[in-house]
Amino acid sequence: MSNTEVFGWKFSKFINNKNYDFNRDKILEVCGEDNVIDAYDLISGWQNYNPTPLVKLNKLSKKFNLNNIFYKDESKRFHLKSFKALGGAYAVQKITKGNKSITVATATAGNHGRSVSWGAQRLGLNCKIFISEFVSEARADVMKNLGADVIRVKGNYEASLNECIKQSKINGWEIIQDVAWEGYEEVPKLTMAGYSVMIKEISNQTDQYITHIFLQAGVGGMASGAIAGIAKYFKRIPKIIIVEPETADCVLQSIEAGKMQKIDIKKESIMGGMSCGEVSLVPWKILKNAVNNCISITDENIAQTVAMLEKKYFSNESIIAGECATPGIISLIAASENKNIKHKLELNEKSNVLLMGCEGDADENLYKKLLNEGIKQLT
Numbered sequence: 086m087s088n089t090e091v092f093g094w095k096f097s098k099f100i101n102n103k104n105y106d107f108n109r110d111k112i113l114e115v116c117g118e119d120n121v122i123d124a125y126d127l128i129s130g131w132q133n134y135n136p137t138p139l140v141k142l143n144k145l146s147k148k149f150n151l152n153n154i155f156y157k158d159e160s161k162r163f164h165l166k167s168f169k170a171l172g173g174a175y176a177v178q179k180i181t182k183g184n185k186s187i188t189v190a191t192a193t194a195g196n197h198g199r200s201v202s203w204g205a206q207r208l209g210l211n212c213k214i215f216i217s218e219f220v221s222e223a224r225a226d227v228m229k230n231l232g233a234d235v236i237r238v239k240g241n242y243e244a245s246l247n248e249c250i251k252q253s254k255i256n257g258w259e260i261i262q263d264v265a266w267e268g269y270e271e272v273p274k275l276t277m278a279g280y281s282v283m284i285k286e287i288s289n290q291t292d293q294y295i296t297h298i299f300l301q302a303g304v305g306g307m308a309s310g311a312i313a314g315i316a317k318y319f320k321r322i323p324k325i326i327i328v329e330p331e332t333a334d335c336v337l338q339s340i341e342a343g344k345m346q347k348i349d350i351k352k353e354s355i356m357g358g359m360s361c362g363e364v365s366l367v368p369w370k371i372l373k374n375a376v377n378n379c380i381s382i383t384d385e386n387i388a389q390t391v392a393m394l395e396k397k398y399f400s401n402e403s404i405i406a407g408e409c410a411t412p413g414i415i416s417l418i419a420a421s422e423n424k425n426i427k428h429k430l431e432l433n434e435k436s437n438v439l440l441m442g443c444e445g446d447a448d449e450n451l452y453k454k455l456l457n458e459g460i461k462q463l464t
């Protein structure tokens with residue numbers, strides 16, 4: 086990759102948050118500072134725990150003349166291949182305290198359910214997983230192999246969540262959901278606290294101050310959990326940029342309007358975990374003031390990014406990145422190739438950019454398809 090070659094990648098929309106006001110205390114109050122501290126203490130004690138690698142995308146930072154681009158490689162998170170392993174499994178342990186008479190239940194697009202199934206399996210609990218008709222059979226099989234009963238529901242994610250709530254009420258199951266709603270906030274706070282562990286690890290992995298962080302959002306749990314980690318562990322607060330699919334930009338639209346907005350998703354993005362129409366209640370309390378900017382992207386460059394990561398275009402080592410691991414890179418490239426936005430974001434030779442490589446080949450079939458497609462585009 087030469088320094089003159091251009092990608093020609095574009096973002097869809099970019100906005101500023103006019104209500105930006107980062108307040109460490111408020112953020113930690115929302116997530117629960119004790120939860121944030123406890124999550125690291127507990128999770129770092131789990132068998133086979135290892136911090137996931139913080140990889141330098143040195144070839145990409147050289148190209149755009151940035152000081153560093155760090156990529157947090159969550160493909161190596163336990164054997165679950167996504168950051169979600171930190172949230173659901175932690176909440177299962179906190180809520181059930183290992184009481185084997187408790188059955189846990191959740192609705193999921195895949196990765197959260199995998200974490201809940203694994204958390205239940207670790208503690209010998211029964212587990213019920215509700216999935217929509219859009220969740221692949223490969224993802225369902227992974228959860229079955231972790232000992233869960235997988236129940237497929239006609240309709241979308243919301244339908245699977247409604248069915249999960251209904252059946253849990255009837256059967257007395259404990260719902261371990263990563264999404265919050267009125268009156269259901271404790272478990273989502275725990276899952277967010279679990280995600281803050283990524284930031285604690287990063288604070289141990291580099292002594293460079295992060296200047297920019299790109300955070301993917303579906304319902305905003307990962308992003309707000311990471312922000313709680315930033316409030317707790319980072320000495321300097323980086324610019325925080327939320328990335329979403331253009332067809333499901335509920336955080337962007339909510340930030341723009343200054344209040345939560347529900348979106349009617351007309352076309353599902355390939356970034357399935359991020360194809361969400363509404364911000365979750367607890368994350369919103371954090372995101373509304375802690376985020377500097379929001380950016381949205383299409384699916385167009387995903388396959389190529391998957392292939393470029395695997396073929397070492399960006400780093401010295403090969404990286405296995407699933408669809409939801411790519412948007413940080415795509416939006417950073419699109420922003421860096423737009424002079425106006427690059428200037429607005431103050432992306433320059435002093436910048437240390439952090440990108441979240443949220444998942445590896447969590448859906449192996451989709452990963453192979455994207456990789457092959459991407460390789461064809463490279464040649």
Ligand SMILES: Cc1ncc(COP(=O)(O)O)c(C=O)c1O
Nearest residue numbers: 301303304305306307358409443
């Ligand atoms: C694999 C995966 N699933 C889901 C999400 C969305 O997380 P959340 O719904 O907590 O915002 C992400 C990242 O944003 C992701 O990478």
